[in-house]
Amino acid sequence: MDLDPSLAALRPLGGFFVLRTAGEALRPLPTLAQAYTEQPSDASGGALTSRVRKVAHALRAPEARIAASVAQQGLAARLWSVTLGCAALYGRIPDLDPRLLRWDPDAGAPDDLRLTEVRPLPADPATLAHVVLHGHLEPLTAALHARYRVATGLLWGNAASALAGAARQLDRWAHANGRTDTAPRTRALTAELLGHPLLAGTGTLTETAFRRRNCCLYYRVPGGGVCGDCCFPRPPRSSPRAPSE
Template sequence: MVLLLLVDLDPELIALRPLGGFFVLRTSGAPAGSPPPLAETYDRTSLDVYENSMTFRVRKVAESLRAPELRIAASVAQQGLAARLWSVALGCAVRYGRLPDLDPELLCWDPDAGAPDDLWLTEVRPSAKDAADAVLQAHLEPLTALVHTRYRVAEGLLWGNAASALAGAARQLERWALAHGRTEDAVRTRALAAGLFAHPRLAGALDTSLRRRSCCLYYRVPGGGVCGDCCFTRPPRSSPRATSG
């Protein structure tokens, strides 16, 4: 069990700011154009008829990376959003001892922003949910279903992306904590991450050294290469379809 010191959530979530751009969560000053809540992004009912935030984002990423297939850009976009969601949740859990309500109806995402993805919380109120419920169940499950259905990206690959994003967020938070002499925060970070990696959705996605067992397909963009935690040590020459699971 991880014991966390409960601290009141301030309206601006100021404690997240020193952690770096992936951890910052805007709570005031709505982004230009007032992007819709993520609940609308995850809604698949009209996806084949109307463009939504995810289709816009995937196209933007594809153009930026010169990706030869939209499914590659979809994988990259999904992992980028997952990294932001995990970072916010871990940052709040460690710095405040609790999460704000990250309900998809309250959390907005600007698909036209650069990296890291721009998130904006319309109301700061405490939540009794843990990171597994607040991020994995409320966000990553519908996000994974959306990308899998729309772009035919394998679910195993997408959950590998989610696990890789969690490992990156935890690593960055722990590094910050140790650099600032906050040993207890580092211990909390490791314990929280370990608990999340044990979740059935993520269990087995990474090996014991946190190297993933799937590939995000980034090596297929021009000049992409392989990521530091990729299951490959060099870009494979075999069919990319063989790396999608």
């Protein structure tokens, strides 16, 4: 199936999978390319800084790097959901070049992304890795590490967790809606992507369940616990530095 201008096939999946396109009214928003190239020395900040501040306020995070970690994982989940959803339902993915994706850093969750032009690409693992890992998560990881000193290993663990989470949601939807072709395609793509050098070693995938080897730091926010795929079975009492911090 060819990509349609509004990516309508994603709408039944809801939430993290839906992507606004140029066919909808767009108000001026920064591109993700602009967000990734913010300079750590820029005290006034920009879209990425604003997003981390918003997350920090919402979570009452005691450290900026905790908010940076959570913000990064949320954006990674959006990017993986869109690409996996399109790969599974269309057999093609849209070009998510950071210069084509506008982002509202002040929106709630999930992140508000708007694609200014729908350009189809193949849905093979190498293309997905090029679009999401190299096009977005590499520059995002570099930016957050430079500005907030978040460990790169932690951020790649977040990226793997977000990928596995998107795949799990898509797998559930496929089974609930009788899409017998979608679930195996999603699982195969996910397994191959988790073997990519940037994600290899971040955790273990067993069918649709993923167990990561480090922690996103969410347990450090007031009232926070551990995520379902966390390396910790329960929140550490003494709050030691998490693996790969």
